[in-house]
Amino acid sequence: xxxxxxxxxxxRDVAKQLDRRRTRRKVTVWTGLVALIIAAAxxxxxxxxxxxxxxxxxxxxxxxxxxxxxxxxRCVVRVSAAGITxxxxxxxxDAAIAACKDTPGADVTVTGDAREGDWQGLQSALQAAGVRDxxxxxxxxxxxxxxxx
Numbered sequence: 001x002x003x004x005x006x007x008x009x010x011x012r013d014v015a016k017q018l019d020r021r022r023t024r025r026k027v028t029v030w031t032g033l034v035a036l037i038i039a040a041a042x043x044x045x046x047x048x049x050x051x052x053x054x055x056x057x058x059x060x061x062x063x064x065x066x067x068x069x070x071x072x073x074r075c076v077v078r079v080s081a082a083g084i085t086x087x088x089x090x091x092x093x094d095a096a097i098a099a100c101k102d103t104p105g106a107d108v109t110v111t112g113d114a115r116e117g118d119w120q121g122l123q124s125a126l127q128a129a130g131v132r133d134x135x136x137x138x139x140x141x142x143x144x145x146x147x148x149x
Contacts, residue, residue, distance in 0.1 A: 074107050075100035075131070079122060081113040093122055097129050105133030112139070 077096055078085045085091065086099045100106045106126055110119045119136075126134055 073103065074105045074133075075103040077106055077108045077122070078111070079108060079114045079119040080111040081115070084118075084122065093118075093125060096122065097125050100126060100131055101129045103131065105135065106131050107135045107137065109137045109139065 076087050077100065083090055084093055084096050086096045091099065108119065108122065108126075123134060123136065
């Protein structure tokens, strides 16, 4: 029994299609791998950003306009009957003013046993020293139901 010629031709056509599909799959996989390698190399090389792709007129070095990723810390002051502490260290009022002068602001916590003249004097001295943002906190005592000032 011999097979008709159209069956052989059909088998050849199917084999060609399978070969083309296999070749197309290989090309797609290799193209994807090469693209992934190029993307990884680009990320490692240009991880800080592309900017204007080197086409800009600048030198690539930024001057004084650098921005800090972490904002400067505020001065943390506590006023109590025992005295003034800045970041947990006891200080005089003048030392506290000097420590807080170059910060963007001060968080002043006034305890219930602090003299009113002490923290008001500290507040006016901080303002005179140029500290712009002064946040005054009056913690509530356990028996007090009034809101903080």
